Amino acid sequence: MKFCVLGSGSKGNATYIEHDGAGLLIDAGFSGKELSRRLALAGGSMDRLVGIVVTHEHHDHIHGAGILARKYGIPVYLNEGTAQAGAKRLGVVESLHHFVTGGLFSVGPFRLHPFSVSHDTADPVGFVVESGERRLGYCTDTGMVSRLLLHRLGGCHGLILECNHDPQMLTDGPYPLHLQQRVRSREGHLANADAAQFLGDLLHVDLLHIVLAHLSDTNNTPELALETVTGYLATLKNGFPLPEISLGCQDRPGKMVSL
Numbered sequence: 001m002k003f004c005v006l007g008s009g010s011k012g013n014a015t016y017i018e019h020d021g022a023g024l025l026i027d028a029g030f031s032g033k034e035l036s037r038r039l040a041l042a043g044g045s046m047d048r049l050v051g052i053v054v055t056h057e058h059h060d061h062i063h064g065a066g067i068l069a070r071k072y073g074i075p076v077y078l079n080e081g082t083a084q085a086g087a088k089r090l091g092v093v094e095s096l097h098h099f100v101t102g103g104l105f106s107v108g109p110f111r112l113h114p115f116s117v118s119h120d121t122a123d124p125v126g127f128v129v130e131s132g133e134r135r136l137g138y139c140t141d142t143g144m145v146s147r148l149l150l151h152r153l154g155g156c157h158g159l160i161l162e163c164n165h166d167p168q169m170l171t172d173g174p175y176p177l178h179l180q181q182r183v184r185s186r187e188g189h190l191a192n193a194d195a196a197q198f199l200g201d202l203l204h205v206d207l208l209h210i211v212l213a214h215l216s217d218t219n220n221t222p223e224l225a226l227e228t229v230t231g232y233l234a235t236l237k238n239g240f241p242l243p244e245i246s247l248g249c250q251d252r253p254g255k256m257v258s259l
Helices: 031-043 064-073 080-085 147-153 168-173 177-184 194-200 221-232
Strands: 004-009 012-021 023-028 049-053 076-079 096-099 105-107 110-116 125-131 133-137 158-162 208-213 244-247
Touching: 004 031, 004 158, 012 031, 012 125, 012 133, 023 064, 023 125, 031 064, 049 105, 049 110, 064 076, 076 080, 080 096, 110 147, 110 208, 125 147, 125 168, 133 147, 168 177, 194 221, 208 221, 221 244
Parallel strands: 023 049, 049 076, 076 096, 133 158, 158 208, 208 244
Antiparallel strands: 004 012, 012 023, 105 110, 110 125, 125 133
């Protein structure tokens, strides 16, 4: 299995996963043209896509899903709550499939386990994607961690986890109070230190790569997010090398990671 975060942040999110020549998109939060461009830059192609799975109905996650589905005939998978709340943004999709949060389903060679996260949408989810002998965990929009998240994301070989904001930058920044409260809330986004501590709980010898995702352009910096996470993980006495850590970017695809 290999994967690439095509873009991550409040202006758009999409991640490409590939195994045995088949591709899968988690979220499609850019225009169809931009998604095609980024996918090509990452070394993928639209004709490999066997499906698009959607985490929730916010514009930066669902915007391009219907466009790609109609243009290329790609099936879209989402739960019923997201389908209802995102119907206008999604538009008419001929091949639309509903999964049940917490229930396993398959798309091509990929086995997916969606799990509930805490975000201010109808029925938001993260995913564990399995193919071959590898497991990739994806969780980019949650205001809190839980035992469920720890259970689902434990044992993954790759992780894409939100590392959204620095609390002091949020307090000192331009966001009005109500928006600051939303970001900090249990249905908002993870702060750097919370993500770092959660990753510490998820570390194991077979965790190969972590992508820090959904960084705020206003309330975070790549350097601060990386320093907070790597600094915390370095204090842990785990007895094995730390996984490689990279950053998901808003304006360009990241590296193609092979697991």
